[in-house]
Amino acid sequence: MVKAMALLLFPSMLSLLVFPLIVHNGVVHCFGEKKLLKLQQFQWKQKWDASSCLSQKSRKEKGATILEMKHRDYCYGGGAEDWNKLLQKRLILDDLRVQSLQARIKNKASGKTEGVSDTRIPLTSGVELGTLNYIVTVELGGRKMTVIVDTGSDLTWVQCQPCKSCYNQKEPLFNPSASPSYQTVSCKSSTCQSLAFATGNTGICGNNPPTCNYIVSYGDGSYTRGELAHDHLSLGKTPVDNFVFGCGRNNKGLFGGASGLMGLGRSSISLVSQTSEIFGGFFSYCLPSTQAGASGSLVLGGNSSVYKTSSAISYTRMIPNPQLSTFYFLNLTGVSVGGVTLPDSTFGKGSMLIDSGTVITRLPPSIYKALKAEFMKQFSGFPSAPAFSILDTCFNLSSYQEVDVPTIKMQFEGNAEMNVDVTGVFYFVKTDASQVCLALASLSFEDEIGIIANYQQRNQRVIYDTKKTKLGFAQETCSFT
Ligand SMILES: *[C@@H]1O[C@H](CO)[C@@H](O)[C@H](O)[C@H]1NC(C)=O
Numbered sequence: 001m002v003k004a005m006a007l008l009l010f011p012s013m014l015s016l017l018v019f020p021l022i023v024h025n026g027v028v029h030c031f032g033e034k035k036l037l038k039l040q041q042f043q044w045k046q047k048w049d050a051s052s053c054l055s056q057k058s059r060k061e062k063g064a065t066i067l068e069m070k071h072r073d074y075c076y077g078g079g080a081e082d083w084n085k086l087l088q089k090r091l092i093l094d095d096l097r098v099q100s101l102q103a104r105i106k107n108k109a110s111g112k113t114e115g116v117s118d119t120r121i122p123l124t125s126g127v128e129l130g131t132l133n134y135i136v137t138v139e140l141g142g143r144k145m146t147v148i149v150d151t152g153s154d155l156t157w158v159q160c161q162p163c164k165s166c167y168n169q170k171e172p173l174f175n176p177s178a179s180p181s182y183q184t185v186s187c188k189s190s191t192c193q194s195l196a197f198a199t200g201n202t203g204i205c206g207n208n209p210p211t212c213n214y215i216v217s218y219g220d221g222s223y224t225r226g227e228l229a230h231d232h233l234s235l236g237k238t239p240v241d242n243f244v245f246g247c248g249r250n251n252k253g254l255f256g257g258a259s260g261l262m263g264l265g266r267s268s269i270s271l272v273s274q275t276s277e278i279f280g281g282f283f284s285y286c287l288p289s290t291q292a293g294a295s296g297s298l299v300l301g302g303n304s305s306v307y308k309t310s311s312a313i314s315y316t317r318m319i320p321n322p323q324l325s326t327f328y329f330l331n332l333t334g335v336s337v338g339g340v341t342l343p344d345s346t347f348g349k350g351s352m353l354i355d356s357g358t359v360i361t362r363l364p365p366s367i368y369k370a371l372k373a374e375f376m377k378q379f380s381g382f383p384s385a386p387a388f389s390i391l392d393t394c395f396n397l398s399s400y401q402e403v404d405v406p407t408i409k410m411q412f413e414g415n416a417e418m419n420v421d422v423t424g425v426f427y428f429v430k431t432d433a434s435q436v437c438l439a440l441a442s443l444s445f446e447d448e449i450g451i452i453a454n455y456q457q458r459n460q461r462v463i464y465d466t467k468k469t470k471l472g473f474a475q476e477t478c479s480f481t
Pocket residue numbers: 062063302303304305
């Protein structure tokens with residue numbers, strides 16, 4: 001075994017290696033399972049094409065509504081300098097998102113909710129939007145709206161006219177008075193009451209008319225506030241009448257020019273719940289990487305026959321959590337690195353949250369420590385680089401054209417498996433590959449909630465069957481067409 005590891009020092013020789021089999025916990029593994037990563041692909045060459053961020057496509061196929069999904073970076077690119085800044089800022093914001101999620105989880109678990117106050121922005125809810133990266137286009141009140149997709153929150157909202165304070169967006173603001181089907185939600189309705197559950201903040205009554213005023217606030221001070229309303233929504237060609245959303249008249253944050261947000265959480269106000277009669281609470285996505293032209297899809301309804309998966313779908317149970325029922329939880333039972341299963345007694349003890357909005361997967365310290373040690377063992381001989389923000393395992397790969405990267409697999413209850421795509425193993429802090437880091441991070445404490453984040457979900461079909469309360473994974477090279 002020691003000899004095999006020494007050979008791994010020379011990645012170019014790897015393809016010539018015959019992998020020795022080792023036995024671990026009674027299971028035979030192929031030691032040193034690796035995948036080739038071409039480093040130049042990550043050197044951002046794409047053109048800045050702002051028009052490609054608007055009007056994402058859609059189609060209907062075999063009873064499913066399929067929305068094209070793009071990574072926001074693809075539309076709002078810039079030069080290498082800007083890229084470096086963006087990539088670095090994203091990690092810092094990602095940490096804020098996770099801190100605010102953890103705070104929200106703690107507050108919810110202890111039954112706290114807060115009312116809307118003009119003088120105080122509560123820190124109990126929502127997520128850090130600066131890190132939310134995937135966009136789709138829908139039609140609301142007859143107008144095209146390109147919105148950010150988030151499974152970690154519930155309320156769908158758009159910036160709304162007249163606006164007290166709006167950030168810059170690429171499309172015209174939503175104008176309620178131009179939509180004959182627009183109607184405000186009364187503050188006495190049960191819909192308004194359900195806000196506290198969905199956003200952590202109870203709705204408050206506006207006067208004359210008694211509108212239901214909402215606020216969703218974010219860990220870094222970003223927020224949206226406005227009134228709850230309903231209007232006609234079209235998802236591709238699929239109509240949804242009386243769709244409840246937030247008409248945001250006071251919004252602040254790093255929403256990157258998008259017109260608003262689509263909430264795919266589990267509460268009654270989320271898009272998934274509101275469309276459950278049409279789509280059966282069944283949706284899935286394939287999150288594309290940031291490479292030029294990469295597009296993915298958000299599929300609503302239908303069945304698995306529309307997916308272009310290259311492996312069988314494996315399902316795991318959604319773990320119920322009555323206090324935190326807006327989030328999707330699953331049970332992580334194991335992790336393997338390069339085919340070697342990590343020995344860790346903490347697997348299966350707590351549940352993990354799966355989130356499309358967090359970038360970097362967070363693991364309990366004991367699991368992260370074991371993973372890092374095994375990864376370093378198998379990916380050795382490369383010059384190291386300084387740690388950056390939450391990422392502590394970094395390399396200078398600027399003199400390599402390509403490297404062989406140990407595979408990372410996550411196992412979930414019921415023998416479900418998620419194979420992390422090779423593009424999801426390393427985060428490029430610098431686009432010239434001089435600071436490339438293992439794209440996983442440790443939680444601060446063993447009892448915090450782990451998060452399966454979007455970087456590790458790339459090129460993967462992730463299926464949410466909320467009726468059967470199960471989640472599925474299969475490999476897929478994302479593409480809308
Ligand atoms: C999927 O849906 C299509 C069209 O609605 C149907 O013909 C097909 O039998 C379904 N396939 C499965 C596996 O359920």
